[in-house]
Amino acid sequence: GIQVEQSPPDLILQEGANSTLRCNFSDSVNNLQWFHQNPWGQLINLFYIPSGTKQNGRLSATTVATERYSLLYISSSQTTDSGVYFCAVDLVSGGAQKLVFGQGTRLTINP
Amino acid sequence: DAGITQSPRHKVTETGTPVTLRCHQTENHRYMYWYRQDPGHGLRLIHYSYGVKDTDKGEVSDGYSVSRSKTEDFLLTLESATSSQTSVYFCAISAQSGANVLTFGAGSRLTVL
Numbered sequence: 001g002i003q004v005e006q007s008p009p010d011l012i013l014q015e016g017a018n019s020t021l022r023c024n025f026s027d028s029v030n031n032l033q034w035f036h037q038n039p040w041g042q043l044i045n046l047f048y049i050p051s052g053t054k055q056n057g058r059l060s061a062t063t064v065a066t067e068r069y070s071l072l073y074i075s076s077s078q079t080t081d082s083g084v085y086f087c088a089v090d091l092v093s094g095g096a097q098k099l100v101f102g103q104g105t106r107l108t109i110n111p
Numbered sequence: 112d113a114g115i116t117q118s119p120r121h122k123v124t125e126t127g128t129p130v131t132l133r134c135h136q137t138e139n140h141r142y143m144y145w146y147r148q149d150p151g152h153g154l155r156l157i158h159y160s161y162g163v164k165d166t167d168k169g170e171v172s173d174g175y176s177v178s179r180s181k182t183e184d185f186l187l188t189l190e191s192a193t194s195s196q197t198s199v200y201f202c203a204i205s206a207q208s209g210a211n212v213l214t215f216g217a218g219s220r221l222t223v224l
Contacts, residue, residue, distance in 0.1 A: 001170075033212060043201065043215040062194060086153065088213075096142050097159045097205055098169065101153040 001025045006087055006102035013077055014110055021072040021105045023087030028069070031090035031097060032063050034072050038083045046072070046085075050093060077109045114138040115216035117202050123222045130189040132219050134202030136182075143185040144169075144175065144203040144213070153200065160185055192223045 003026040005090055013019055023032075034046040046059040047054050049070065054061050059079075063070040084106050088099035116135045124130055134143060145157040156169030156179040166177050174196060176188045189196055202216040 014140070035213075035215075041199065041218050042219075045212045045214060048212045088154075094211065096159050096167070097144070097211065098156055098159070099213060100170075101155070103153045 002029070002089060002091060002100050004087060004089055004100055004102035006085075006105050007070050008101045008105060010102065010106045010108075012110065013107045015077060015079060017077050017109075019074045019077060019107065019108070021074075021085050021087075023070040023072070023089075023102055025068050025070075025087075027091060028065065028068070029089040029091060030093035031099070032070055033088050033099065034061055035086040035088065036081075036083050037086065043086075052053070074107075077107075079109045079111055082107055114203060115202060115214065117200075117216040118219065119150060119219060121220050123224065124192055125158075125224050126193055127191050130192050130221065130223075132187045132200055132202075134185045134187070135214060136185075136204050138204060138206075139182060140204040141207040142205045142207075142211075143179065143183070143204045143218075145175075145187045146201045146203060146215075147171065147198040148201060148218075149198050157187065157200075187224070189221075192221075194223050199224045 005024045033083045049063045051062045051065045058075045060073045067097040086104045114137045144159040146154045148154045155171045160166045162180040165205045200219045205211040
């Protein structure tokens with residue numbers, strides 16, 4: 001099956017710093033999503049980005065499908081950005097999603 | 112948890128007992144999913160549903176069954192719980208069309224003693 005690797009596994013930063021999280025995947029995908037799991041366990045969808053670049057406030061994401069990776073950028077980090085960030089992929093788009101998740105990157109933002 | 116409710120949120124049970132987790136949605140989405148989250152494994156798909164009475168297996172379906180008798184409800188049953196099924200279980204939904212992102216419920220923490 002498809003493999004998803006995220007790096008780094010852990011990242012500790014000071015408030016105000018910028019960060020880049022990476023997601024590599026082993027096969028061509030037509031569905032890629034980024035999620036944030038906050039310290040209380042809630043999973044929030046950040047981006048649906050099988051290709052191209054999207055931005056939402058201080059967060060942006062880029063997927064280079066031909067090279068099988070995606071990047072999540074967080075600028076001017078805030079303590080509320082802490083949590084675990086997951087990348088998830090599926091070979092197909094549309095219909096029932098059978099997303100395969102990476103192990104996540106645990107981000108800690110210190111005040 | 113807009114539109115998705117999981118119950119119970121916490122449960123402690125003993126090995127060998129049956130357990131049913133419920134997922135209820137008010138979004139009228141076609142697709143519903145059950146995932147489990149374990150340290151070192153991320154989230155893994157257990158079962159999913161693509162309509163009333165239409166379900167299929169995911170990556171880690173052994174020991175689990177599901178049912179969907181109404182669009183809004185998706186039940187996950189552990190017929191005889193084992194300690195290896197101690198986990199946090201997440202329900203998720205997605206729409207039929209558009210950028211059908213996955214939306215998760217708040218999770219149900221199950222401990223099997």
